[in-house]
Amino acid sequence: xxxxxxxxxxxxxxxxxxxxxxxxxxxxxxxxxxxxxxxxxxxxxxxxxxxxxxxxxxxxxxxxxxxxxxxxxxxxxxxxxxxxxxxxxxxxxxxxxxxxxxxxxxxxxxxxxxxxxxxxxxxxxxxxxxxxxxxxxxxxxxxxxxxxxxxxxxxxxxxxxxxxxxxxxxxxxxxxxxxxxxxxxxxxxxxxxxxxxxxxxxxxxxxxxxxxxxxxxxxxxxxxxxxxxxxxxxxxxxxxxxxxxxxxxxxxxxxxxxxxxxxxxxx
Amino acid sequence: xxxxxxxxxxxxxxxxxxxxxxxxxxxxxxxxxxxxxxxxxxxxxxxxxxxxxxxxxxxxxxxxxxxxxxxxxxxxxxxxxxxxxxxxxxxxxxxxxxxxxxxxxxxxxxxxxxxxxxxxxxxxxxxxxxxxxxxxxxxxxxxxxxxxxxxxxxxxxxxxxxxxxxxxxxxxxxxxxxxxxxxxxxxxxxxxxxxxxxxxxxxxxxxxxxxxxxxxxxxxxxxxxxxxxxxxxxxxxxxxxxxxxxxxxxxxxxxxxxxxxxxxxxx
Numbered sequence: 001x002x003x004x005x006x007x008x009x010x011x012x013x014x015x016x017x018x019x020x021x022x023x024x025x026x027x028x029x030x031x032x033x034x035x036x037x038x039x040x041x042x043x044x045x046x047x048x049x050x051x052x053x054x055x056x057x058x059x060x061x062x063x064x065x066x067x068x069x070x071x072x073x074x075x076x077x078x079x080x081x082x083x084x085x086x087x088x089x090x091x092x093x094x095x096x097x098x099x100x101x102x103x104x105x106x107x108x109x110x111x112x113x114x115x116x117x118x119x120x121x122x123x124x125x126x127x128x129x130x131x132x133x134x135x136x137x138x139x140x141x142x143x144x145x146x147x148x149x150x151x152x153x154x155x156x157x158x159x160x161x162x163x164x165x166x167x168x169x170x171x172x173x174x175x176x177x178x179x180x181x182x183x184x185x186x187x188x189x190x191x192x193x194x195x196x197x198x199x200x201x202x203x204x205x206x207x208x209x210x211x212x213x214x215x216x217x218x219x220x221x222x223x224x225x226x227x228x229x230x231x232x233x234x235x236x237x238x239x240x241x242x243x244x245x246x247x248x249x250x251x252x253x254x255x256x257x258x259x260x261x262x263x264x265x266x267x
Numbered sequence: 268x269x270x271x272x273x274x275x276x277x278x279x280x281x282x283x284x285x286x287x288x289x290x291x292x293x294x295x296x297x298x299x300x301x302x303x304x305x306x307x308x309x310x311x312x313x314x315x316x317x318x319x320x321x322x323x324x325x326x327x328x329x330x331x332x333x334x335x336x337x338x339x340x341x342x343x344x345x346x347x348x349x350x351x352x353x354x355x356x357x358x359x360x361x362x363x364x365x366x367x368x369x370x371x372x373x374x375x376x377x378x379x380x381x382x383x384x385x386x387x388x389x390x391x392x393x394x395x396x397x398x399x400x401x402x403x404x405x406x407x408x409x410x411x412x413x414x415x416x417x418x419x420x421x422x423x424x425x426x427x428x429x430x431x432x433x434x435x436x437x438x439x440x441x442x443x444x445x446x447x448x449x450x451x452x453x454x455x456x457x458x459x460x461x462x463x464x465x466x467x468x469x470x471x472x473x474x475x476x477x478x479x480x481x482x483x484x485x486x487x488x489x490x491x492x493x494x495x496x497x498x499x500x501x502x503x504x505x506x507x508x509x510x511x512x513x514x515x516x517x518x519x520x521x522x523x524x525x526x527x528x529x530x531x532x533x534x
Binding site: 064093112122123124 | 270271274275278279281282285286289290353357359361362363364365366367369521524525526529530
């Protein structure tokens, strides 16, 4: 296939993914607040169609990195290209083709689910938004909630509606900040199934910040490990497990969080 | 303006219409203050009108006309600022700012929302003035539209200034939404001519479009003539302050992206 290049990118099942171009290209990116370095000169690329996990402890720089990719923050140094657009100069063109979901950003509580999604249908200029809302409500199993106010929903229902908002414009890039935080295992599994299905059908790229290692192992073909604003390791989940001599990513996470390097962890 | 831009602007206006159509306390609040002001000043003016004969009737017209027109500026400003605050209170600002909505579209949507709120809040007061005091605001004729337009625009630039302060200092500065324009009332010559003010503070009054509007209103009600010089001053000052407020807003919006305030705006 013309334009494709060999790559180390694999899907969650370990199969090689042919990639056409980078959905995200980050070079020498840093963000400093006064004396505090939130993100310290990171470089990474995410090819189209791949799900990448952004792992790290609290304050590692995951949310800051996502905010930089969304243009909510101006970087101190470095450059970001998203879907071919330079975020510094052309962020609105990129924002129209991507979307974002986080349990820490709410939807207006007094609006019904349908009204909330209609607002975002307009903001993202979604053609035939009403049909898209009905389709998402069916896929995410909340058709019966469309007339209910967002403030009356349970945490699991709110997360499903928030994901519907994130999918309303059929994004080519989806940025998810802890999408299954505070969900019960059943609802969290349902959400992961929806994400896997959407990625398989649309070829969407997903950047996923999460503390749930099982979720990352299941969804992500590649992982970036962040610590104190820097990428301290990267690779496929299988590579990381092999390199650290561990059986699961949680143990790898702890090795990195507790300053046990690769050699020490293996020993 | 593109169709997509119009749709995004409408999306945010629709968000506020959806909020108000199911919240009668909010709708009541829109009409409450204009109606209350009209009652207080209308009865006061009626009392003086019965005591002062012909002069009293003129004073009555000046006071009630002043109350109603000043409410145009107050409601225009509060309608716009409170709509912005609603996004902060509902923790929805993050979603709005990662959508393709441009800052100028946000401002246009807030202006559109302020007009809707002004109409809802203002009509009961105008009707009440007619029912209680047989005062027909529209008897001023077409200059009324000019006065209202100037005060409407003044409400917008004051609101942009307040939103800039909120972007700079967080939601802790939200009290400016209720304080700032009300604090300009003494200098706006709403109920008395600028000549009543001490000479030292007259420059403040002359720097405000509102003082020229109310001097113009007095010329219409008192002498039956349109004071074009006052209208020109009001227009020029509105343009100047609007330009300054837009520059301030753009600067503070950019600085909010540098400081990370868009994702952490709060107390």
